[in-house]
Amino acid sequence: MNNLIRMDFYRMRKNKTTWLILIFLILMMFASVYMSYSDIEYYKNNPSALENLKSSSEEVNWGIYIGSVSPKWCEDNKVPVDGLIKINIQSKIVLMFLVVFIVGFVSKENTSGFIKNIAGQVSNRGFILLSKMIIVGIYSLILLAVATVTIFVSSKILFGYVFVENLRLLIKYILYQWILHVAFGSFMIFSITLLKNEIASLLIGILVSAGILQIVDAFIKSNKKSIMYFLNSGNIGRLSMKGMELGDYIPLFIAIVSTTIYTAISMYIANNRDIQ
Numbered sequence: 001m002n003n004l005i006r007m008d009f010y011r012m013r014k015n016k017t018t019w020l021i022l023i024f025l026i027l028m029m030f031a032s033v034y035m036s037y038s039d040i041e042y043y044k045n046n047p048s049a050l051e052n053l054k055s056s057s058e059e060v061n062w063g064i065y066i067g068s069v070s071p072k073w074c075e076d077n078k079v080p081v082d083g084l085i086k087i088n089i090q091s092k093i094v095l096m097f098l099v100v101f102i103v104g105f106v107s108k109e110n111t112s113g114f115i116k117n118i119a120g121q122v123s124n125r126g127f128i129l130l131s132k133m134i135i136v137g138i139y140s141l142i143l144l145a146v147a148t149v150t151i152f153v154s155s156k157i158l159f160g161y162v163f164v165e166n167l168r169l170l171i172k173y174i175l176y177q178w179i180l181h182v183a184f185g186s187f188m189i190f191s192i193t194l195l196k197n198e199i200a201s202l203l204i205g206i207l208v209s210a211g212i213l214q215i216v217d218a219f220i221k222s223n224k225k226s227i228m229y230f231l232n233s234g235n236i237g238r239l240s241m242k243g244m245e246l247g248d249y250i251p252l253f254i255a256i257v258s259t260t261i262y263t264a265i266s267m268y269i270a271n272n273r274d275i276q
């Protein structure tokens with residue numbers, strides 16, 4: 001198992017896609033903070049537009065987006081880097097890049113013959129996927145760390161300061177989001193293992209990230225909570241620091257349970273399926 005992890009970690013470091021994704025993430029984070037900066041200036045000069053923003057600011061955006069602002073930032077208050085980090089993780093930009101990495105990293109083995117070559121060297125082929133899950137956990141943390149540092153630097157460049165409201169809560173928030181991202185990663189590995197189709201898995205990952213499962217709400221026609229509250233992709237978009245302070249542990253519970261189930265099923269399939 002240790003050899004598998006070392007091998008996968010080596011492959012992750014040597015893969016050009018790993019570094020290209022990080023470069024694009026840095027550019028996207030800076031662009032997003034710049035758009036927030038521009039929007040703040042706009043709302044400061046347009047009171048009527050600010051009132052419209054206030055009326056819709058409590059709505060949850062389940063899709064993928066770039067650049068967002070809080071109404072209170074437009075009222076001559078300092079823009080907290082905590083808030084910028086929160087909205088940019090909620091925007092699922094980080095999640096989108098994680099999907100691309102997982103599909104490229106895991107699917108490449110299925111097409112290169114790597115699994116066939118190494119299968120006889122492990123007692124349980126499911127350990128190969130468990131190793132991938134560990135790499136997903138490592139890369140998820142790297143993505144979140146790079147996004148956070150980029151937002152800190154962007155705040156200093158664009159706003160001229162870095163204002164942190166609650167560092168302890170910010171660290172806790174990032175760790176919670178890390179668990180949610182790993183959970184979504186386990187879903188992606190399950191999809192790739194089940195379908196064995198790179199394009200289909202990529203489409204599923206991006207569409208689910210973008211909130212396509214909201215369509216289920218239309219069929220259920222219930223006044224209760226959206227199905228997105230019970231999905232890892234939905235909880236990534238809605239997890240708030242205020243909710244964490246109030247003890248909202250449901251997203252964390254869903255993430256841990258789903259990660260366990262998806263990983264267990266993926267390992268079972270990998271161990272029992274015939275190698276082609």
